[in-house]
Amino acid sequence: xxxxxxxxxxxxxxxxxxxxxxxxxxxxxxxxxxxxxxxxxxxxxxxxxxxxxxxxxxxxxxxxxxxxxxxxxxxxxxxxxxxxxxxxxxxxxxxxxxxxxxxxxxxxxxxxxxxx
Amino acid sequence: xxxxxxxxxxxxxxxxxxxxxxxxxxxxxxxxxxxxxxxxxxxxxxxxxxxxxxxxxxxxxxxxxxxxxxxxxxxxxxxxxxxxxxxxxxxxxxxxxxxxxxxxxxxxxxxxxx
Numbered sequence: 001x002x003x004x005x006x007x008x009x010x011x012x013x014x015x016x017x018x019x020x021x022x023x024x025x026x027x028x029x030x031x032x033x034x035x036x037x038x039x040x041x042x043x044x045x046x047x048x049x050x051x052x053x054x055x056x057x058x059x060x061x062x063x064x065x066x067x068x069x070x071x072x073x074x075x076x077x078x079x080x081x082x083x084x085x086x087x088x089x090x091x092x093x094x095x096x097x098x099x100x101x102x103x104x105x106x107x108x109x110x111x112x113x114x115x116x
Numbered sequence: 117x118x119x120x121x122x123x124x125x126x127x128x129x130x131x132x133x134x135x136x137x138x139x140x141x142x143x144x145x146x147x148x149x150x151x152x153x154x155x156x157x158x159x160x161x162x163x164x165x166x167x168x169x170x171x172x173x174x175x176x177x178x179x180x181x182x183x184x185x186x187x188x189x190x191x192x193x194x195x196x197x198x199x200x201x202x203x204x205x206x207x208x209x210x211x212x213x214x215x216x217x218x219x220x221x222x223x224x225x226x227x228x229x230x
Contacts, residue, residue, distance in 0.1 A: 037221075043224050043226075044223045044224060045224075047219075091159060102147065102172045104161055105161070108157070
């Protein structure tokens with residue numbers, strides 16, 4: 001079974017539109033961490049956010065915001081007023097206490113295309 | 117800003133050859149990782165390393181793989197006898213602590229096995 005599911009394979013929006021990237025996770029641990037990474041066309045992985053399982057407060061960082069809901073095991077990522085530079089593949093990831101948080105489980109990624 | 121570096125950026129090798137991928141983690145980090153991303157697929161965990169030994173490894177990390185920290189700065193991944201299916205991007209990562217801290221990823225090494 002997939003520990004992290006990103007059902008949206010690819011999304012295309014026009015610049016300035018808002019877009020939400022979905023992430024659903026599965027774990028039996030009560031203590032875990034969730035992450036979002038951005039992979040631009042150049043290929044590197046850029047850390048965006050970490051959230052622990054005890055902190056359900058939503059977070060906003062500029063045009064980025066994250067909605068963590070334990071009740072639905074989701075950790076969704078919204079980009080407000082998207083820009084062409086946001087075009088990338090976005091990965092959601094999970095690390096669990098059972099692995100001493102030493103292992104990341106990545107979702108399959110969502111490719112975001114932002115058109116001018 | 118400190119960053120994880122990896123060399124080479126692209127490695128081409130013949131099937132059956134041995135390759136060594138090199139990583140220099142961030143200097144005060146204690147935990148080191150290798151991940152693999154086959155083209156167009158998700159990033160997969162291979163191995164984590166702490167205190168000069170493997171702490172976790174995945175089922176992908178079989179006997180043809182090995183990791184080493186040969187000196188105080190480098191962290192290497194060796195593939196003994198490469199197969200076509202080893203062609204992928206290999207990411208090194210490091211973190212201050214395994215617990216809680218985010219992993220900082222290097223830019224990756226693209227391995228092409230012919």
